[in-house]
């Protein structure tokens with residue numbers, strides 16, 4: 001592991017112009033693990049201007065087949081370097097190595113998908129009333145700013161960068177200050193695979209300085225953001241002056257609904273990882289579990305037993321399922337929620353404590369008896385905490401599910417097909433899975449209703465979001 005990495009601008013690593021640096025810590029031990037350059041507004045300006053030049057000078061007009069070749073080459077480069085990419089996220093944010101390997105492979109898969117999508121992405125011919133010939137072009141926008149979080153640093157960066165490049169844009173990528181390493185590595189690998197200098201720039205740096213400079217830069221045409229609802233709302237406000245395009249993938253408080261007619265034993269076995277995976281630092285975490293009352297007690301018993309079997313510990317070990325939280329400050333914010341639950345008399349069916357003296361670990365925690373007015377029920381915790389409640393009436397349960405300001409993801413467990421489809425239609429969320437906890441498919445749209453965001457990542461929807469539609473009419 002290198003102890004210092006520069007910004008990635010114009011195909012090369014460079015220091016920040018004002019000499020800023022970010023210190024990184026290994027969350028499993030709390031020890032210092034390295035440093036990266038921290039961009040300032042001057043570096044952002046240089047990165048954006050140069051990304052614009054690279055776009056105008058050739059990337060915009062490159063034949064689609066050539067663009068596809070380069071994206072396939074980036075995917076190959078990621079696959080050839082899978083282990084080193086995975087180790088970077090393991091050391092950077094304490095991600096369990098098995099997950100980090102899967103996420104590196106997902107990043108490669110995303111580039112492959114969009115390399116293939118380029119040739120199938122097209123406009124329409126339209127039989128306009130005037131006669132003549134009318135058709136639409138999908139044109140790239142120019143410079144896209146991609147601002148990404150720390151929970152899934154590599155795949156989220158890939159699923160913004162790949163479709164934006166595929167559509168013919170250049171990208172300035174800002175990783176979270178806690179997790180810059182795999183974004184910088186993506187810049188390096190993409191350049192080595194043949195991406196022209198300047199088409200992908202990577203500028204770590206404080207959100208307040210780099211983020212604002214990016215969002216307000218006159219050459220940036222679109223901001224694609226994943227992170228907190230508060231920062232997403234601020235970006236939307238800042239972007240409104242120039243009517244910049246925005247897509248926002250934000251927080252969640254997703255439901256996991258289990259009916260008595262389901263194979264609920266399997267649901268109880270599978271459900272802990274639907275909320276505790278990535279130590280709960282997941283916008284799709286199914287953190288509110290609704291269980292039909294007749295099976296509530298045995299379901300909770302099965303859920304707690306499966307939670308006890310989860311392997312919490314050293315992220316370097318292949319068998320580890322849950323690593324540490326990303327930082328001491330983030331663990332402290334999760335513990336505040338647990339204090340609130342304790343003070344209000346919720347019952348802890350499992351967890352609630354720090355399992356090890358070192359590192360930023362927290363046990364997966366199962367709360368019962370939480371009221372719908374409490375913080376743990378209403379707010380996104382972004383840690384390994386779940387609330388399980390019983391329900392009697394389907395309609396009342398759906399009202400409670402939809403009372404959340406969020407609407408990102410969710411699961412429904414039932415063997416009644418009509419009920420499954422009825423509830424799936426009524427739950428206000430952008431993604432829903434039936435008898436499964438899967439939220440994400442490279443080929444399908446991903447994003448939220450309400451305060452969970454605007455716009456969609458992944459699938460062809462993402463390509464659409466990185467283009468403008470131009471209508472062309474030829475008099476006939």
Ligand code: NDP
Pocket residue numbers: 147148149150151174175176177178205206207208210211212215226227228229231232234235249250251252282283380381382
């Ligand atoms: P933030 O929303 O603060 O950070 C996400 C990204 O936005 C980071 O790259 C961050 O940079 C950047 N950013 C911060 N401020 C600005 C700004 N003013 N303008 C532009 N970009 C900015 O999330 P946090 O990391 O602080 O996490 C806080 C909470 O957000 C979590 O507890 C969770 O509830 C939610 N969250 C949701 C995620 C999701 O997947 N939907 C992902 C991450 C967080 P920097 O790191 O330098 O501050």
